[in-house]
């Protein structure tokens with residue numbers, strides 16, 4: 703498995719959902735996050751991901767957006783290695799071919815019928831999957847079951 | 858069947874929840890409420906219908922679909 707796919711938990715992250723108020727300036731909301739990652743999850747909604755604390759984000763976005771802490775709600779797994787795309791494609795309905803989904807692309811979708819927020823980190827390819835913590839064990843179980851199917855068939 | 862979500866792009870219909878005909882409008886008087894809640898035409902042809910993108914952008918959309926062929930003409934946000 704290790705050669706084909708590496709799966710690690712991005713531990714210690716701060717996570718928050720950000721929802722723009724009616725008429726808010728999306729550019730100002732994006733700028734307020736600073737160095738963190740902001741992954742679009744819907745019209746005027748994002749998942750903020752940061753190694754640093756997001757405790758000050760609600761104040762910075764006061765009147766512009768609502769912020770809900772999700773640090774304990776989601777777990778984020780990082781997938782890398784030559785089999786990463788094939789693995790995730792086994793569970794996702796969306797097309798992960800580089801022509802359809804590349805670095806910086808984000809999708810709220812389902813993998814193996816479990817709701818996820820999926821984004822591509824780089825062209826290696828590396829992907830991150832944010833999933834509700836209560837689904838994490840089922841998700842890891844699905845990954846473990848899928849890995850053997852990725853291995854080349856030997857005689 | 859795949860549904861062209863105006864935010865997410867084309868997605869598998871399993872990501873959506875179907876609500877039904879988008880035509881009925883909530884009536885002001887209680888007398889018309891029964892019809893609004895319960896009575897629906899069984900449309901054979903093009904109809905506008907509500908779908909909720911539950912495993913996506915979590916938006917309500919209106920899909921214009923031909924119920925005989927499942928051909929989808931277009932989809933737009935419900936609001």
Ligand SMILES: [Zn+2]
Pocket residue numbers: 862863864865866910913914915916
């Ligand atoms: Zn959508």
